[in-house]
Amino acid sequence: MAAEALGRPPFGSVTVFHRAGPVGVTQSLTAAADLARKPLSRDLTNAVTFYRRSLKAETSDEALIDLIISLESMLSIGAQDGRYRISLRAAYLVGESNVDLRKQIYTFVHEMYGFRNKIMHSGETPEIDFLKIVHLRQIVRDTIAKYLQLTQSKEAYVKKLDSNIITGRADQ
Numbered sequence: 001m002a003a004e005a006l007g008r009p010p011f012g013s014v015t016v017f018h019r020a021g022p023v024g025v026t027q028s029l030t031a032a033a034d035l036a037r038k039p040l041s042r043d044l045t046n047a048v049t050f051y052r053r054s055l056k057a058e059t060s061d062e063a064l065i066d067l068i069i070s071l072e073s074m075l076s077i078g079a080q081d082g083r084y085r086i087s088l089r090a091a092y093l094v095g096e097s098n099v100d101l102r103k104q105i106y107t108f109v110h111e112m113y114g115f116r117n118k119i120m121h122s123g124e125t126p127e128i129d130f131l132k133i134v135h136l137r138q139i140v141r142d143t144i145a146k147y148l149q150l151t152q153s154k155e156a157y158v159k160k161l162d163s164n165i166i167t168g169r170a171d172q
Helices: 022-036 042-056 060-075 083-095 099-122 130-147 154-167
Strands: none
Touching (some): 042 060, 060 154, 083 099, 083 130, 083 154
16 A cells, blocks of 8 residues: 555655554563653653643644653754754654655754754744654654663663664664
């Protein structure tokens, strides 16, 4: 079935919508069960809170802002971590070893972050297709799922992501 028929934006032969296999689901559920036994980190609490807010947003603008805040909560370790770094980290994290997928995710998140900047800094209200919000929500969900599996501090994890991006390593 075509991506358009499923209500998903097409991205050539690669689709950014991917599903976790049995191993990914098992890891996510195990991580969630482990998290239930201990307090959530502030970053994860913020990420989930803003993700949830995006589901109740009355406009695409509000949902976009909430989703970008969610990504920033998980992938930012400093004030200098803006559009480029967040987009790059999300692409690397969600796209894993698929280079074409990572490029598409990077371009998409970078574009959505740009829309967010227009709204926040210039007061513009760009028309944002609802399917793009759905797509960004999927990326945020995938990032949350990866974040649930963290065994180290956010700072250490983000620094490792950056190092892997620079060196081209595939492990996360």
